[in-house]
Amino acid sequence: MNWFDKLMPGSIRTETSSKRAVPEGLWAKCPGCNAILYRAELERNLEVCPKCSHHNRLGARRRLESFLDPEPREEVGADIESVDPLKFKDLKKYKERLAVAQKQTAEKEALVVTCGCLKGLNVVAAAFEFKFLGGSMGSVVGERFVRGIDMALEQDAAVVCFAASGGARMQESLFSLMQMAKTSAALGRLRAHGLPFISVMTDPTMGGVSASLAMLGDINLAEPNALIGFAGPRVIEQTVREKLPDGFQRSEFLLEHGALDMIMDRREMRDRIADLIALLTHRPRP
Amino acid sequence: MDINFLEFERPIAELEAKIEELRHVGDDNALNIEEEIERLERKSQDLTESIFAKLTSWQISQLSRHPQRPYLMDYIERIFDDFQELHGDRTFADDHAIVGGLGRLDGRSVMIVGHQKGRDTKSKLYRNFGMPRPEGYRKALRLMTMAERFRLPLLTFIDTPGAYPGVGAEERGQSEAIARNLQVMAHLRTPILCTVIGEGGSGGALAIGVGDRLLMLRYSTYSVISPEGCASILWKNADKAQLAAEAMAITSDKLKELGLIDAVVPEPRGGAHRDPDAAATNVKQALLSYLDEIRDQDIDQLLTQRYERMLGHGRYSE
Numbered sequence A: 001m002n003w004f005d006k007l008m009p010g011s012i013r014t015e016t017s018s019k020r021a022v023p024e025g026l027w028a029k030c031p032g033c034n035a036i037l038y039r040a041e042l043e044r045n046l047e048v049c050p051k052c053s054h055h056n057r058l059g060a061r062r063r064l065e066s067f068l069d070p071e072p073r074e075e076v077g078a079d080i081e082s083v084d085p086l087k088f089k090d091l092k093k094y095k096e097r098l099a100v101a102q103k104q105t106a107e108k109e110a111l112v113v114t115c116g117c118l119k120g121l122n123v124v125a126a127a128f129e130f131k132f133l134g135g136s137m138g139s140v141v142g143e144r145f146v147r148g149i150d151m152a153l154e155q156d157a158a159v160v161c162f163a164a165s166g167g168a169r170m171q172e173s174l175f176s177l178m179q180m181a182k183t184s185a186a187l188g189r190l191r192a193h194g195l196p197f198i199s200v201m202t203d204p205t206m207g208g209v210s211a212s213l214a215m216l217g218d219i220n221l222a223e224p225n226a227l228i229g230f231a232g233p234r235v236i237e238q239t240v241r242e243k244l245p246d247g248f249q250r251s252e253f254l255l256e257h258g259a260l261d262m263i264m265d266r267r268e269m270r271d272r273i274a275d276l277i278a279l280l281t282h283r284p285r286p
Numbered sequence B: 001m002d003i004n005f006l007e008f009e010r011p012i013a014e015l016e017a018k019i020e021e022l023r024h025v026g027d028d029n030a031l032n033i034e035e036e037i038e039r040l041e042r043k044s045q046d047l048t049e050s051i052f053a054k055l056t057s058w059q060i061s062q063l064s065r066h067p068q069r070p071y072l073m074d075y076i077e078r079i080f081d082d083f084q085e086l087h088g089d090r091t092f093a094d095d096h097a098i099v100g101g102l103g104r105l106d107g108r109s110v111m112i113v114g115h116q117k118g119r120d121t122k123s124k125l126y127r128n129f130g131m132p133r134p135e136g137y138r139k140a141l142r143l144m145t146m147a148e149r150f151r152l153p154l155l156t157f158i159d160t161p162g163a164y165p166g167v168g169a170e171e172r173g174q175s176e177a178i179a180r181n182l183q184v185m186a187h188l189r190t191p192i193l194c195t196v197i198g199e200g201g202s203g204g205a206l207a208i209g210v211g212d213r214l215l216m217l218r219y220s221t222y223s224v225i226s227p228e229g230c231a232s233i234l235w236k237n238a239d240k241a242q243l244a245a246e247a248m249a250i251t252s253d254k255l256k257e258l259g260l261i262d263a264v265v266p267e268p269r270g271g272a273h274r275d276p277d278a279a280a281t282n283v284k285q286a287l288l289s290y291l292d293e294i295r296d297q298d299i300d301q302l303l304t305q306r307y308e309r310m311l312g313h314g315r316y317s318e
Helices: A003-007 A039-044 A060-067 A094-105 A139-155 A170-192 A233-240 A251-256 A266-280 B007-024 B030-053 B057-064 B072-079 B121-126 B134-149 B167-171 B174-187 B202-206 B227-234 B238-247 B252-257 B276-295 B299-311
Strands: A027-029 A036-038 A073-076 A111-118 A121-128 A158-165 A197-206 A219-222 B081-085 B098-105 B108-115 B154-160 B192-201 B213-217 B221-223 B263-265
Touching: A027 A039, A036 A039, A060 A111, A060 A121, A060 A158, A060 A266, A073 A139, A094 A170, A111 A139, A111 A266, A121 A139, A121 A266, A139 A158, A139 A170, A158 A266, A170 A197, A170 B174, A170 B202, A170 B221, A170 B227, A170 B299, A197 A266, A219 A251, A219 A266, A233 B167, B007 B030, B007 B057, B057 B221, B057 B227, B057 B238, B072 B098, B072 B108, B072 B154, B072 B276, B098 B134, B098 B276, B108 B134, B134 B154, B134 B174, B154 B202, B174 B202, B174 B299, B192 B202, B192 B276, B213 B252, B213 B276, B221 B252, B227 B238, B252 B263, B263 B276
Parallel strands: A121 A158, A158 A197, A197 A219, B108 B154, B154 B192, B192 B213, B192 B221, B213 B263
Antiparallel strands: A027 A036, A073 A111, A111 A121, B081 B098, B098 B108
């Protein structure tokens, strides 16, 4: 099995086994080129391998910290929390799964929204935390996203969203599905107000998140080699009963098929996204 | 038409078989047999009612995909006059899993868009089991915006296992096609009335399901993932689909309780397939009465309400 397969989502899993082959903190092995990297250096490099530019997953908070200007910053909808509307229980209770995810990630939910500036431009930036139940979208994710858009409308700000999600959250069933409609409707309002939405798809962006907010960018970007699609590769493989082509549903594949405007290196995003927003809003290069 | 009975209907099936048998025995004592048949028929009806009064979510899920359940075309021919089917997305293909077109509902023009499943093997393949590809959603989109341009109320009918998970569908942007429809429907300047007539399968269903009112036939279902899919992911075992169906609240009565749909359209005794004419009459009645509520409303007001309705979906604490 190659490393792609190991990292594939579909089921909700946290990345542990493949990445942590080298024990304890100090060193990390790049899943792209197998180089042994100094952990601190990798972190400084936004989790991008300095040797082969492989993009490892980046947590929501770290993403926003590295993307936005240090000041001003205000988190949007931080107090909104899940309530388990269906009293859902599979092998575990949904409440327990939430509690575990909260403890593991130190986040209350799978989306962090921050209102701030990007090189001086007003921006509302949202980032999915994939480690929180696979970045799945339930009521709270939808509501935080919409509050972010409301904030953008108030402040005449652009919206940037970094997606990383397995899709809709099954434990909230139809409430989750409706978040697709809700976030898409809100983006429609942003669009009507002439404010830009830059959608950045990171590994992975699948299912209900891909089939709603993530694909609705005025400009759709992706990080290199991210898995992006509607149906998971395993589901497709079972349906068509054949081996999927190499690179299927990867960023480069989507670019080739016209779903993306461009693929962008994480380390260039601050500069290049700021300029995209400036270009769209008739401002000089920030 | 011979009725295809489901597992939980076995006692009914046995009674019906007995009735059928009696009908075929000699006419010697015709009177007694007539009486006996009548008695058994009443019993079968009572039995059906009592079984259907306490269906589990899983049983309803089976009914929603019953092989004899009326599909979109069955309703169209019974409900609308002068239906003219319109084909194609103008870009790539005509997707047969989505049927759309113009028609008259009680004399007034409407646009109709819905999923279409096939009945026999050949038509199942032709309709791709009711699973649209991006061109299906883009055909739907074309018809929706046409409805807007001509101020035709849009009536959509949902009945799909989901959007098709295939290589070509991904290449042509299944996600984008669904997402675009969600956004356009949320702001489409014409009244939209959505009805789930069978299987409401996730994003593939929602992609024609955003509107001013959402109705469900009593034995239809609507969920974020199929019970089997949910079971195989969360229970790691597809055989736990019954549990998943229960946990996900996929039935019309539960969704009504949760405030996610506006109304439940009643079905004839034993389900829509037992009497498609009666089912269609119920659907027509519901369409007329709910369309009445929204048809003549000021469009800006309607759009504001639709937007608030979309934004109101979700449960959280703060």
